[in-house]
Amino acid sequence: MKVMIGLEIHCQLSTKTKLFCSDSIENAEPNKNVCPVCLGFPGSKPKINKKALDYGIMVALALNCKINKSMFFSRKSYFYPDMAKNYQITQYEIPLAVDGFLETEDGKIRIRRIHLEEDPAKLLHVGGDITSAKYVLVDYNRAGVPLLEIVTEPDFTSPKQVREFLEKLSSILEHLGVYDSSREASLRVDANISLEGGERIEIKNISGFADVEKALNYEIVRQKGLLRMNVKIERETRHYDAERRITKSLRKKEYEEDYGYIFDPDLPEIEITEDWIKQIKANMPELPHDRVKRFVSMYGLNEYQAKVIVYTDKYLADFFEECCKSYKKPTEAAKWIITYLLKSLNWHGISIRQSKIKPKDFVEFLELIDKKVITERYAKELIKDYVDTGVSPRKIVESKLTKIDDSQLEKIIEDVIKENSKAVEEYRTGKTKALEFLIGVVLSKTNKQADPKKIREMLLKKI
Template structure:
């Protein structure tokens, strides 16, 4: 099937990733561990932008940036240089943001995603380093707020801004790109994606016949999909009514799910970029071989290896390699039981139960899932009982073996099932006659009777097979 894009939707994303796993900020020694701290307690003259203070580059931050560039298949620049991007805003008391301009640390990369019609390559334009400004807090909705508070704890945190080409053709593709990006960054261990503000998204959206509109202030992936759906619909409706889409910047109001016009877009000239005189140019080319050695196996490579090494299906391999924690968990389980059974139990069942409870894989142990898989594959309990045990462990704790005893989940013996089948046939002659007359539904009724007689401890599929064999005698 060829995916059509009749509305000419083109989406490009600018993702700001906060490297919150660094211990200190980009240009000063302030601790990055501020998320539970009082406002304005992780600050110093440098990150407050006081006159006379001088920045010193965080070496580890440059290493992280190179690592990210390499993982995104980018070229790493020979020599990079910081620039001042001049604008005044209360969250940026210096009056300029220290960022990278014409020598971004990384450029010309790509990410492969699952597109609307198979795999798609999304080109990465560039990835550059910059400092995070402070955080403005509005009271309620931005357009109605009567005041604004400023917290500078975030000011000076290291950001990597990853800019894509407008290669995505639907909000769903944008969502998949973000998921993939997060997965890669998770593997690199450069950020904790669960912390507030770890990934922030600005989107460029255009439709057929329209100019590019920038949507800012998108703070979650779900929000990104919603903002894009809304914005595409707004632009299309506007054009249909004879309107024109012009270059502008809009703000996404997450609470109301709408985008609001902020201002007509600045051009680059408005920012008067010039080289940062307080920081020397950085020659980074020589670091690349060293950093390359630290690069882990990334999601795509791991997925391909899982398929080859464990013989599991693509869908399971994808589900198991999105998060590095889950991938490691799976490999441990697969070393102890049949890898294919392990894939089904971890990817389909355990992950589903964890997601439902908003838990991650840390909430379950390898030992316990191995116990459950062994109980099922050795035919001691039914699959349904296996699921029941996982739920019980997650909800109330305890060990699978004990839960089997407590709940009496051990499967009944074959001869007991056989006896229940015979009784069910003898006691329900009408249903048997109906089934023999071609009413498939009557079979389910008799299976139900067998399950009742065995107090649900027979395997429904096996009971059905036994029943069919008996009825067809």
């Protein structure tokens, strides 16, 4: 069954100040970063943050878009408690840029438009979720944070492709230095999905790429079920409940919402000159696409490795390059990063930047393997502890090797043999698995402070 998906992506730009006033966008106590402009006080007037325009132009260039020579801001009117003015300053007729694309493994995704707008305030639903809360608290720190809205054509054919696109996009935004992925809900997605024979369903406001994929997978299953039972799928807006991993109906959409757009008369036309674009082009940082190529040619990685490292996130690529400065086997580093470090980070649900992993420690870790101080098998275990605790692998190994001396270990082993006579007997009758069990018991009694290799040797001598 043919699936069509299109995205509207809202990305918070990491400027220092808000889009139309000089308040900081840093995290703060609720309602600290506010002023008459972003609170919509009578008489206040918006003033465009030029940096946000620079950032927008950079993204438009990176996504192969046409940039409009002059642009306007518009007022999008609707009443909602998260709107300080009950209209949002956005772009309507003439957005920043149009007609771009981004390649994925399964084909090109066309970008319809990119425009700048202000983020509304954040709502805190107290005593329930969006449909059941008793009341709502409003935090205007978020009101006026610059948002870049990127709208794609409905070119996606699977949730997996959506995820790939989002990861790629996020890496581009990070490489451009216009977006901070560590901020809460800094990238939010509205996904439109329709199955052959059904109307378009919109799932609003999903943050997290994994959640986008899950929400879409859920929707496909749900809609297929309905179609199979000959239930008509009507246009509707749904909300993704990340905890229960389901989508819930917010409202039926019988007609297009009417936002009564007018040009914002407080903000005059902005001209984007060739010179302006030229200047930005001249200062564009290296894009992920070029970085992948460079990783292949410079470090000898295969394309798969280069893509995983670069597209996972910019900071992982930075981490890799930092390691390669002192560690001269890049492919070996790449292997350990992709196969084990990344797996462990994912298991903890954190990014390299959120972890305590340092390039220097990681290089030492790789050297421990190279010098055969630790076995590869042990190294795989060690990396989990490393991600978990942030203690450098060298220190973990050193402490394990030194904390328990041989006589202490011997005593422990003797005790274990006494307490586990059944297992000892089993080993003697040929069940080799029993030995592994005994090693495990010893290891846990030493609080994993002893070298398993040594335990094995000593155990074998005793039994």
